[in-house]
Amino acid sequence: MAQEDIPERIPTFEEEVSPILKEVVDSVIGPNTTYNHSKVGVWVNQIVEGCMKEIRALPMPRKYIVNCTILQQNGAGLHAATSCFWDNEADTSCTCTRSYKTLVVITTVYGLQL
Amino acid sequence: MATVAENFSLRPNHKKKFRAPVVKEIMKKVLQQKLDGQEYHPDNVTNYTKEIADTICARLKEVGWDRYKYIVQVVIGEQRGEGLKMGCRCFWDSDTDSYAEEMYTSKQLFCVATVYGIYHY
Numbered sequence: 001m002a003q004e005d006i007p008e009r010i011p012t013f014e015e016e017v018s019p020i021l022k023e024v025v026d027s028v029i030g031p032n033t034t035y036n037h038s039k040v041g042v043w044v045n046q047i048v049e050g051c052m053k054e055i056r057a058l059p060m061p062r063k064y065i066v067n068c069t070i071l072q073q074n075g076a077g078l079h080a081a082t083s084c085f086w087d088n089e090a091d092t093s094c095t096c097t098r099s100y101k102t103l104v105v106i107t108t109v110y111g112l113q114l
Numbered sequence: 115m116a117t118v119a120e121n122f123s124l125r126p127n128h129k130k131k132f133r134a135p136v137v138k139e140i141m142k143k144v145l146q147q148k149l150d151g152q153e154y155h156p157d158n159v160t161n162y163t164k165e166i167a168d169t170i171c172a173r174l175k176e177v178g179w180d181r182y183k184y185i186v187q188v189v190i191g192e193q194r195g196e197g198l199k200m201g202c203r204c205f206w207d208s209d210t211d212s213y214a215e216e217m218y219t220s221k222q223l224f225c226v227a228t229v230y231g232i233y234h235y
Contacts, residue, residue, distance in 0.1 A: 037197050044201035052203040064205040065230055069189065069198065076194035079159045083167035085175060086183040087234075093185075110185055112232050 013092040013111050016058055021096040021107045024050040035072040035102040044068050047107060055109060065110040073102050086112060124235050126210060130179050132231035134214040140173050141216035141227045154192040154223040163188045170227065185230040193223055206232060 028046045051066045071078055082093070090113040098105045148166050152158075167188045174184050191198065204213070210233035218225040 035197060040197060040199040041201075044199050048201050048203040052205060056205055063207070063211065063232055065185065065202060066204070067187065067200070067202045067228075069200045071191070071198045072196040074194060074196045076192040076196050077154065077156055077159070078189065078191040078198075079163045080187065080189040081160075081163035081167045082188070083164075083171040083186045084184065085171050086185070086232075091183065108187075110230070112183060112234075114235055 014094045017055060017094045017109050017111075018096060020054045021051055021094070021109065022098070024054070025096065025098050025105050025107060029070075029098075029100065029103070029105060031100055033100065033103070035070075040070050044070055047105070051107065051109065060111075060113075062111040062113055064112075067108040067110075069106045071104045071106070073099070073104055078104075080106065082108075084110075126179070126181065126233060131210065132179060132182060132212045132233075134212055136177065137174065137214035137229050137231070138216050140177075141170055141214065141229065142218075144169050144173065145216060145218040145225055145227060149190075149218055149220065149223070149225055152220075152223070154190075159190050159223075163190050166190075166225070166227065170229065174229065174231075179231070181234045183232045183234055185232070187228045187230075188225065189227075190223055190225045193219070193221060200226060200228075202228075204230070 024047055028043055047068045048066050055064050093108060093110045095108045144166060148162060167186045170186045171184060211231060213228060213230045215228045
Protein backbone atom coordinates (compact mmCIF):
# COMPACT_ATOMS: atom_id res chain seq x y z
CA MET A 1 0.00 0.00 0.00
CA ALA A 2 2.45 2.59 -1.25
CA GLN A 3 1.61 6.23 -0.68
CA GLU A 4 2.05 6.92 -4.41
CA ASP A 5 -1.00 4.84 -5.30
CA ILE A 6 -3.41 7.17 -3.54
CA PRO A 7 -4.62 9.71 -6.13
CA GLU A 8 -4.25 13.42 -5.40
CA ARG A 9 -7.37 15.33 -4.43
CA ILE A 10 -9.14 16.42 -7.60
CA PRO A 11 -9.40 20.21 -7.56
CA THR A 12 -12.91 21.63 -7.77
CA PHE A 13 -14.00 23.68 -10.79
CA GLU A 14 -13.81 26.86 -8.74
CA GLU A 15 -10.27 26.15 -7.57
CA GLU A 16 -9.11 25.48 -11.11
CA VAL A 17 -10.78 28.40 -12.78
CA SER A 18 -10.69 31.25 -10.22
CA PRO A 19 -6.94 31.96 -10.45
CA ILE A 20 -7.11 31.87 -14.26
CA LEU A 21 -9.83 34.52 -14.33
CA LYS A 22 -8.02 36.78 -11.85
CA GLU A 23 -4.79 36.54 -13.77
CA VAL A 24 -6.30 37.28 -17.17
CA VAL A 25 -8.34 40.26 -15.95
CA ASP A 26 -5.33 41.72 -14.13
CA SER A 27 -3.16 41.36 -17.21
CA VAL A 28 -5.66 43.14 -19.49
CA ILE A 29 -6.90 45.80 -17.10
CA GLY A 30 -4.38 47.20 -14.62
CA PRO A 31 -5.23 49.27 -11.55
CA ASN A 32 -4.51 52.51 -13.42
CA THR A 33 -6.74 51.91 -16.42
CA THR A 34 -9.49 54.46 -16.97
CA TYR A 35 -12.75 53.56 -18.68
CA ASN A 36 -12.44 54.32 -22.37
CA HIS A 37 -15.49 53.82 -24.56
CA SER A 38 -13.52 53.00 -27.70
CA LYS A 39 -11.28 50.47 -25.99
CA VAL A 40 -13.88 48.58 -23.97
CA GLY A 41 -14.74 46.28 -26.87
CA VAL A 42 -11.10 45.33 -27.26
CA TRP A 43 -10.70 44.70 -23.53
CA VAL A 44 -13.74 42.46 -23.35
CA ASN A 45 -12.48 40.43 -26.31
CA GLN A 46 -9.02 40.11 -24.84
CA ILE A 47 -10.30 38.99 -21.45
CA VAL A 48 -12.74 36.49 -22.88
CA GLU A 49 -10.28 35.01 -25.37
CA GLY A 50 -7.49 34.85 -22.82
CA CYS A 51 -9.74 33.04 -20.34
CA MET A 52 -11.05 30.62 -22.95
CA LYS A 53 -7.54 29.65 -24.10
CA GLU A 54 -6.48 28.67 -20.59
CA ILE A 55 -9.76 27.04 -19.64
CA ARG A 56 -9.91 24.90 -22.76
CA ALA A 57 -6.65 23.30 -21.69
CA LEU A 58 -8.17 21.94 -18.45
CA PRO A 59 -8.20 18.13 -18.27
CA MET A 60 -11.92 17.34 -17.73
CA PRO A 61 -13.93 17.26 -20.99
CA ARG A 62 -16.58 19.95 -20.70
CA LYS A 63 -18.39 22.57 -22.74
CA TYR A 64 -17.52 26.06 -21.55
CA ILE A 65 -19.17 29.47 -21.76
CA VAL A 66 -17.11 32.50 -20.70
CA ASN A 67 -18.97 35.73 -20.11
CA CYS A 68 -17.44 39.14 -19.38
CA THR A 69 -19.13 42.42 -18.46
CA ILE A 70 -17.29 45.71 -18.10
CA LEU A 71 -19.25 48.49 -16.46
CA GLN A 72 -18.27 52.12 -16.01
CA GLN A 73 -18.40 53.26 -12.40
CA ASN A 74 -20.46 56.41 -12.09
CA GLY A 75 -22.64 55.69 -9.13
CA ALA A 76 -25.28 53.74 -11.01
CA GLY A 77 -26.48 50.41 -9.68
CA LEU A 78 -26.39 47.05 -11.40
CA HIS A 79 -27.93 43.68 -10.55
CA ALA A 80 -27.32 40.37 -12.24
CA ALA A 81 -29.03 37.01 -11.74
CA THR A 82 -28.67 33.60 -13.38
CA SER A 83 -31.17 30.77 -13.49
CA CYS A 84 -29.96 27.39 -14.75
CA PHE A 85 -31.80 24.28 -15.83
CA TRP A 86 -29.01 21.71 -15.70
CA ASP A 87 -27.60 18.80 -13.74
CA ASN A 88 -26.56 20.19 -10.35
CA GLU A 89 -23.95 17.53 -9.76
CA ALA A 90 -22.28 17.66 -13.16
CA ASP A 91 -22.41 21.33 -14.09
CA THR A 92 -20.96 24.34 -12.26
CA SER A 93 -20.15 27.97 -12.68
CA CYS A 94 -17.54 30.34 -11.28
CA THR A 95 -17.75 34.14 -11.08
CA CYS A 96 -15.00 36.66 -10.47
CA THR A 97 -15.68 40.36 -9.85
CA ARG A 98 -12.88 42.90 -9.91
CA SER A 99 -13.46 46.58 -9.10
CA TYR A 100 -11.14 49.33 -10.14
CA LYS A 101 -11.40 53.08 -9.77
CA THR A 102 -13.41 53.81 -12.89
CA LEU A 103 -14.71 50.44 -13.94
CA VAL A 104 -15.93 47.07 -12.74
CA VAL A 105 -15.22 43.76 -14.47
CA ILE A 106 -17.48 40.75 -13.90
CA THR A 107 -16.32 37.47 -15.45
CA THR A 108 -18.33 34.24 -15.29
CA VAL A 109 -17.40 30.77 -16.53
CA TYR A 110 -19.99 27.99 -16.89
CA GLY A 111 -18.75 24.42 -17.25
CA LEU A 112 -21.20 21.79 -18.50
CA GLN A 113 -20.28 18.14 -18.63
CA LEU A 114 -20.79 16.30 -21.87
CA MET B 115 -34.95 14.82 -18.05
CA ALA B 116 -37.01 12.07 -19.69
CA THR B 117 -35.20 9.42 -21.74
CA VAL B 118 -36.84 7.51 -24.55
CA ALA B 119 -35.61 3.93 -24.75
CA GLU B 120 -36.10 3.54 -28.52
CA ASN B 121 -34.22 6.72 -29.42
CA PHE B 122 -30.45 6.23 -29.60
CA SER B 123 -29.51 9.23 -31.73
CA LEU B 124 -26.80 11.55 -30.46
CA ARG B 125 -28.13 14.66 -32.19
CA PRO B 126 -31.46 16.38 -31.91
CA ASN B 127 -33.93 16.30 -34.77
CA HIS B 128 -33.58 19.54 -36.76
CA LYS B 129 -37.12 20.48 -35.78
CA LYS B 130 -36.23 20.15 -32.12
CA LYS B 131 -33.08 22.23 -32.10
CA PHE B 132 -32.59 25.36 -30.03
CA ARG B 133 -33.99 28.17 -32.16
CA ALA B 134 -32.88 31.68 -31.24
CA PRO B 135 -35.87 33.63 -32.68
CA VAL B 136 -38.33 31.55 -30.67
CA VAL B 137 -36.43 32.17 -27.46
CA LYS B 138 -36.01 35.87 -28.26
CA GLU B 139 -39.78 36.18 -28.53
CA ILE B 140 -40.28 34.52 -25.15
CA MET B 141 -37.71 36.79 -23.51
CA LYS B 142 -39.22 39.92 -25.06
CA LYS B 143 -42.65 39.10 -23.67
CA VAL B 144 -41.33 38.36 -20.18
CA LEU B 145 -39.21 41.50 -20.03
CA GLN B 146 -42.05 43.72 -21.19
CA GLN B 147 -44.46 42.12 -18.79
CA LYS B 148 -42.20 42.48 -15.76
CA LEU B 149 -40.47 45.79 -16.43
CA ASP B 150 -43.00 48.08 -18.13
CA GLY B 151 -43.44 51.17 -16.01
CA GLN B 152 -40.98 50.04 -13.31
CA GLU B 153 -38.39 52.27 -11.71
CA TYR B 154 -34.94 51.34 -10.46
CA HIS B 155 -34.95 50.84 -6.66
CA PRO B 156 -32.12 48.81 -5.15
CA ASP B 157 -34.62 46.89 -2.99
CA ASN B 158 -36.94 45.59 -5.64
CA VAL B 159 -34.50 45.20 -8.53
CA THR B 160 -32.88 42.24 -6.78
CA ASN B 161 -36.24 40.49 -6.84
CA TYR B 162 -36.91 41.45 -10.45
CA THR B 163 -33.69 39.91 -11.71
CA LYS B 164 -34.39 36.63 -9.93
CA GLU B 165 -38.05 36.57 -10.99
CA ILE B 166 -37.28 37.29 -14.62
CA ALA B 167 -34.55 34.64 -14.73
CA ASP B 168 -36.85 32.05 -13.15
CA THR B 169 -39.81 32.94 -15.38
CA ILE B 170 -37.77 32.70 -18.57
CA CYS B 171 -36.36 29.36 -17.41
CA ALA B 172 -39.87 28.04 -16.72
CA ARG B 173 -41.16 29.15 -20.12
CA LEU B 174 -38.21 27.50 -21.85
CA LYS B 175 -39.05 24.21 -20.22
CA GLU B 176 -42.58 24.51 -21.66
CA VAL B 177 -41.27 24.83 -25.22
CA GLY B 178 -40.43 21.14 -25.08
CA TRP B 179 -37.01 20.75 -26.62
CA ASP B 180 -35.67 17.45 -25.30
CA ARG B 181 -32.29 17.00 -23.62
CA TYR B 182 -31.45 20.69 -23.57
CA LYS B 183 -29.85 22.44 -20.62
CA TYR B 184 -30.51 26.18 -20.24
CA ILE B 185 -28.52 28.98 -18.64
CA VAL B 186 -30.50 32.22 -18.28
CA GLN B 187 -28.57 35.35 -17.38
CA VAL B 188 -30.37 38.60 -16.53
CA VAL B 189 -28.62 41.92 -15.87
CA ILE B 190 -30.59 44.99 -14.81
CA GLY B 191 -28.89 48.36 -14.42
CA GLU B 192 -29.86 51.91 -13.67
CA GLN B 193 -29.93 54.30 -16.62
CA ARG B 194 -27.42 57.00 -15.82
CA GLY B 195 -25.62 57.22 -19.11
CA GLU B 196 -22.79 54.94 -18.03
CA GLY B 197 -21.10 52.66 -20.53
CA LEU B 198 -21.49 48.90 -20.37
CA LYS B 199 -20.03 46.19 -22.59
CA MET B 200 -20.81 42.48 -22.41
CA GLY B 201 -19.01 39.76 -24.32
CA CYS B 202 -18.90 35.99 -24.34
CA ARG B 203 -16.98 33.11 -25.85
CA CYS B 204 -18.34 29.60 -26.02
CA PHE B 205 -16.57 26.30 -26.43
CA TRP B 206 -19.37 23.98 -27.55
CA ASP B 207 -20.88 22.06 -30.43
CA SER B 208 -22.16 24.78 -32.73
CA ASP B 209 -24.47 22.35 -34.49
CA THR B 210 -26.61 21.67 -31.43
CA ASP B 211 -25.86 24.54 -29.03
CA SER B 212 -26.77 28.18 -29.43
CA TYR B 213 -27.72 31.30 -27.56
CA ALA B 214 -30.26 34.14 -27.75
CA GLU B 215 -30.20 37.63 -26.28
CA GLU B 216 -32.71 40.38 -25.74
CA MET B 217 -32.43 43.94 -24.46
CA TYR B 218 -35.04 46.10 -22.85
CA THR B 219 -34.52 49.81 -22.20
CA SER B 220 -36.64 52.45 -20.53
CA LYS B 221 -35.95 55.86 -19.04
CA GLN B 222 -35.05 54.52 -15.60
CA LEU B 223 -33.42 51.21 -16.31
CA PHE B 224 -32.06 48.82 -18.89
CA CYS B 225 -32.13 45.05 -18.89
CA VAL B 226 -30.11 42.50 -20.84
CA ALA B 227 -31.23 38.87 -20.86
CA THR B 228 -29.18 36.04 -22.39
CA VAL B 229 -30.14 32.40 -22.79
CA TYR B 230 -27.65 29.66 -23.63
CA GLY B 231 -29.05 26.32 -24.81
CA ILE B 232 -26.67 23.35 -24.48
CA TYR B 233 -27.53 19.88 -25.76
CA HIS B 234 -26.87 16.98 -23.41
CA TYR B 235 -25.76 13.96 -25.42
